[in-house]
Amino acid sequence: MSKVYLKEQEYGKDRVRLAKVIRREKWHDIIELTVRVLLDGEFETPYTKADNSMVIATDSIKNTIYILAKQLSCVENIEIFASEIGQHFITTYSHVHKATVSITKHKWTRMLIDGKYHDHSFLRDGDDVHDTKVVVSRKGIIIESGLKNLLVLKTTGSAFYGFLRDKFTTLPDMDDRILSTSVDATWTFNIQSIASITKIPFNYIFESIKQITLHIFATDNSASVQATLFLMAKNALEKHSQIDSVRYELPNKHYFTYDLERFGLKNTGKDSDIFVPFSDPAGLITATIARVKSKL
Numbered sequence: 001m002s003k004v005y006l007k008e009q010e011y012g013k014d015r016v017r018l019a020k021v022i023r024r025e026k027w028h029d030i031i032e033l034t035v036r037v038l039l040d041g042e043f044e045t046p047y048t049k050a051d052n053s054m055v056i057a058t059d060s061i062k063n064t065i066y067i068l069a070k071q072l073s074c075v076e077n078i079e080i081f082a083s084e085i086g087q088h089f090i091t092t093y094s095h096v097h098k099a100t101v102s103i104t105k106h107k108w109t110r111m112l113i114d115g116k117y118h119d120h121s122f123l124r125d126g127d128d129v130h131d132t133k134v135v136v137s138r139k140g141i142i143i144e145s146g147l148k149n150l151l152v153l154k155t156t157g158s159a160f161y162g163f164l165r166d167k168f169t170t171l172p173d174m175d176d177r178i179l180s181t182s183v184d185a186t187w188t189f190n191i192q193s194i195a196s197i198t199k200i201p202f203n204y205i206f207e208s209i210k211q212i213t214l215h216i217f218a219t220d221n222s223a224s225v226q227a228t229l230f231l232m233a234k235n236a237l238e239k240h241s242q243i244d245s246v247r248y249e250l251p252n253k254h255y256f257t258y259d260l261e262r263f264g265l266k267n268t269g270k271d272s273d274i275f276v277p278f279s280d281p282a283g284l285i286t287a288t289i290a291r292v293k294s295k296l
Ligand SMILES: O=c1[nH]c(=O)c2[nH]c(=O)[nH]c2[nH]1
Pocket: 160, 171, 223, 224, 225, 226, 252, 283
């Protein structure tokens, strides 16, 4: 019989949904989150000896998330809230060596009613979210954050030509095309110490990278998704010294002209205005852009 061992494990609670209302007199805020907490440490015996004595029940992990959300004022800053949750498990239980806390913040945008921001009404104006993954251990803390599901489209200012051509190639050179993608971006913070994280303006950096992404998307005369992606990441890294690298995952959501020549209607080149949006298949361009470390 071959010998086996527990090579790795992480366990915890996933998809914990939580909303917190912040009331300042009549002016309210709403924060809606989905949280995942995974723990690692001395957790071999529950698997190998059916011994649950050191298992923090995933139900207790869930309770902890709600209790900390009640007690802490940092819930709006998901990176800080995630690191507080992680630190709670590391400091409370000596057999927990690592806590990985992932949080997605869902979008609730304040309504503009009769030209004024409403004090307690919000709408979901897009599926894009701010998320974070924080790994807390006794060695330190790793924080990465992201912008997910930001759907964008431009009707011109995008080309794709000069690519490798062989007997498998049918795509024509395109000097003008629709460009559409759903932006997923993830950036990694350069953290000096756990104490220093409260000084990082995580929400400002999120909004800024979102704006940089939109600005480059709209204004770059795109030679390819690859070239536009690189420019987005370069600008984000140049503006924010607190981040070390940025990864983008950009599907190329194709819009091809419909063949209307068959009906005697012009629909190519300057006359093209009727397109078929293709949900599948899509191109997928992914890259991580990092800062070149100075040798000094
Ligand atoms: O921007 C693009 N990059 C590609 O690599 C590619 N490949 C393709 O068929 N169309 C595109 N567009």
